[in-house]
Structure formats: C-alpha cells, structure tokens
Amino acid sequence: MRFVIDETSWRFDGLDQNACIEALEILLDLLDDANEQGHLACYSEELFSRVVWQNKSFYELYEPNLPISIPWEVQERVAILFARLSKWEELDFSLPPALDVQIAQENDEHAPSIAWAYEQTKQDKTNAVACLVFSSIRLTGFIDVTVNDITEKLWFITDHKHYCGFFRWLITDTTKNPSEMEAFVRSAFPSIDFVPGVFNGIKDMSKPYREIINPLTEHLGTLSDHGKRIFSAAWINAPAEFGSLGIDLSDENGKTKKNSTAKKERSINIEGEDIIFWWHSKLEPDRDRIHFYPDRIKDGGRLLVGIFCHHLTT
Template sequence: MTDLLDDFSDALEKLSEQQAVAVSPLWMEVECADDRELYDVLYEGQAPRAGRDARLRMIRLMDRCPTWDTDVPGLPDRVEVAAVGRDLAWSLCYAWWRARQRHHVACLIFPAGDRRGWLPVSAIDEATSRPATEEVFHLAEAPELVEFWRCLFEREDVTEQDFFDRARQSFPHLVLADSLSFRKFDGSYPEMRDWVVRVLGVVHDHFADALALHSGQPHQVQAELGRFGLDLSPESPNTRSKPSIMKQRDIEHEGETYRCEWHGKRERHRNRVHFSLPDPRLGGRILIGIFVNHLDT
C-alpha cells in the first residue's frame, strides 16, 4: 500500500507541474475498502495500512489541487465503467458529464487496478432519462497523458488555430518551428491534420530509437519506421549533391540553423513534413521544421 500511494503521488506531482489538475470536493469521503472512507485510511492509518510519510504526502498533494464544481446540471451520481457499476464515483461522473459536453478530461486512477486508456463510461442522461455512453481516458502514470492529448485532435476536432498549442502538449520531445503552416500543404487543414498527427507521433516515439538501433544507417532506419505505415526517409543522394537545393531544408530557429533533411511523405509527389535529427542544441529533441507541398530535388 505504501508503494502504491507513492506511485500515485509521483504521478499526481508530475501532472500538477505540467497541467491543471482538479479533484472532487468529496474525495475524502470516497469508500476505500471494507466500508472505510479514504479519510480513515489516510488520516487514521486504518487498514489497509500504509506508511505515514506516504499518507501525508498524498494528502498534501491532493489539498493543493483545486476542486471542480459539483453544481452543474445533469451531473450523475452513478456510472458504469466497462459494465461495472460504481456509485458516488464523483470524478468519473464529472468526466462523463464533460465528455457529454464534447470537452474531455482524463482521470488519474490509483495504480492498483488494470484500467487504462479509453474506457466506456455509462450513466443516465438527465435530458433524455436514458443511458448514454462516453469514453473516458484513465491513466496511472504521467507519461500516459500524451496519448490522451493526441486522441483529442479527432475527438474534439481541434481547429487549425489551436493545433500547434495542442501539438506541443502531445509531442513534448519535438520542437515546432514558428514558420510551420498548414497553408503550405497541397490540401486543406481537415484533409491534412490526422496524417500530420500520425507523422509527429512516429517521429516523437520512434525516430531517435531507430537511429540508435541502426547506427544512423538511412535505409535501415527507413525500414524500421515503415513498420508504422508511414513513408519516412532522408533526401536521395542526387538531391544531397546539390548544395543550393539542400539549403531549402535549412531552418532558422532561435538564432541557430538546423537541417531538416528527413521527411514524411503523404503521397509520392506532394505533401511533406521535414524534420531534423535529434540535436544537442535542442536538448536532444527533434525540430519539425517544414510543412510543404514539395521542395526542389
């Protein structure tokens, strides 16, 4: 129990440093185990027992979080999660209600169970008096939050105006050049958005590892990344032999020049996302430097 409390507190502390984290105003009253409220377990040390330091740390972190408003119309007091009924699960009730408003929130859960990712949550919709199901994201570790942010591009139909702010949350190991614009593609933002999200996801999650695994050998790295259903490659030897054309791949960012030779291709003849190698000047991160129809070759 002490280890689990520490794991939960680690996640909560990390998330609180990065995001707005709110708690139910009734969180202390939630039944924990054997008809005992969480208050009894944390303050009185009743079974299931945990170390004093772990209990006090969790209390301190939870007390620092603002509470969300319970005075909202249609907030249920009972939900079903993956067909399992839960009474007075206030945070899940609130997450379901927010999802009904098309504004998702993620739920940080205690790490003892195996609930992870998007799960169906059902409750009675007050407006129709009928059951309604929404998917709510469950996470137990802070790094899992990036999956939540990425899914919202489609689930909340993120606009072009908000795309780059959301992308910085979704892909923290990438740096996005200020000059990026969807208007430089041959295609509209709605047509291009989901493909760009896929490219950024693969580059963020796998590009540096593929480079290390294959000692930077281009064809092997390209084949490794091809497993994810995308065409990612460096420029051809013919293009690389032309200094003036390769200069089109150079991007100025905060007073430094980065060569964005690697690129993802949506189609053979058009629409590219160009990016750099991991760079020490960026703390080992990768610069996404160019959105473009096609550069000279």
C-alpha cells in the same frame, strides 16, 4: 479544465507498499505535467474523506507504522500539488444530472467525478475532461461511460502513454485548424520540439486540415514515441525501423543535398545557427512532408520538427 481525479479508484487494499506508492507517484507526475503544460485539474471534495485502505482514509495513512503508509516526501508532493487544485463542486461548470455511472457496460456505480467529467464532455467535446485514475483499479484508455442510458466515451488515464493519447485524440477529433492543434502538441508529442511558426505550413499541404490531421498526428506520434530510440542507433536503419511502424521516412539523397535551392528551402536559422532539415516523413509517396532534424538526440536533446509542406525541391 482538462482533468479530474477519480476518487473511486483510490482503493489500496490488496496492494503492497511499493506498488501503492509507485502508482500514487505516477499520478502525481501526471498532475505535475498537466500543471507545467498549462492544463487545469480538479478533484472531488469526497477524495480525502473516503476509505482507501481497510477502514482508513488517505490522510490516516500518514501514520508511519502501518503496512500501507504514505512517506513524508510523498505527503509533501500531495500538499503542494493539491494546494493548486480546485474542487469541481465549487466550480461554475455544469453539474451531472446523476452520480451513478456505468463503465464499459459493467454494473452501475456511484462515481461523482466520473459523472462530472462525463457531463462536461457531453456538453462540449472541445472541452472534454479526462479522468486521472489510480493504477490497476480501472480499465484505461478511451472507454464507454453511460449515464441515464446515454453513452459517451471518456479517457481514463493512468500513465504517460494514455496522457499523450488523450491529447492526440483532442487534436484529431476536436481541432479545426493548425492554431488549435498547436495548443496541444507539447502534451501530445512530448519528445518533439517545434520551430516557431512551423504549423502554418500545414495549410500548404495537399488536403484540407480536417482531411490530413489523422495521418499527420500518426506520424508525429510515432516520431515522438520512437524517434529517440531509433536515432540513438545507426541512422542507416531508421527508414526500415520506422517502416515497420507504418511510417515512410528518409534522408535526402546526395543529388538533393548538392542542390543549392533545395538546401536553402530546408534551412532555418535558429538562434544564429543554420539548421538543415534533410530528414522527412512522407504522408503520401509524392507529397505532404514533415521535415525534421534528429541531430540533437545524440546530445540528449529532442527531435526538432522544422517544416510542414506539400513538397520541396529535389
């Protein structure tokens, strides 16, 4: 289980119709992404019975004539999505010792699902559970949560940026080898495709996995977040653009491109096409490279990572 919905953040008072529905649809989008990527989510049995607007529960907002009402198409999405979800109270997981939590050193509040996520994370960080929260209600990001005077950090997610951040944190803070990392890359770096088997190359880099994973994640995160924008413009500006973001990268020079050995090392046949991975980011000035192929971006595709290595022939 990777996500739980924080029912206590479903408070719509003070929001107009458009803001409320937009925030709700973002949350539903995140649940769709999680499901598509194979990550389970759950919710509390209290979610649909609690008051969310004035004196009304969520289902009572299906009435079309209210100032805040849930449109029919959103009702359908809710029905489809929640039919796939479980209630955490019915799962065979550790139950929280208390349901009152303190978030970011604020006053205690009764928040059962946050307390449940806290307990799972406290038991085993590799199985950390993030809280999907309704936008504008809570702090978002990696937040201190205290139960019975013991503090753990939990992820509070309202958007795709924090969704990716959660999985990047799982990679940097909980994984022990490239295989464990690979399980999270689709969620952590959604704008990158990876050549099958590419992660084996991390073992050839100059440092052990745990020593290299932070800069590796930083480079991949920046490529995912900014690659489409930067490589949709003039490529000659890409090194400077990424340099301003703290990432050293470049295309190979003409001498290297004329070297047959260098060309062969950088070539991978993918579905009958030889792809040459000339572009690369540099974790260190003289070693540890991520070779990638940005050419597909111009046709609406993703940046493709093909090689992790110590260094190739120049």
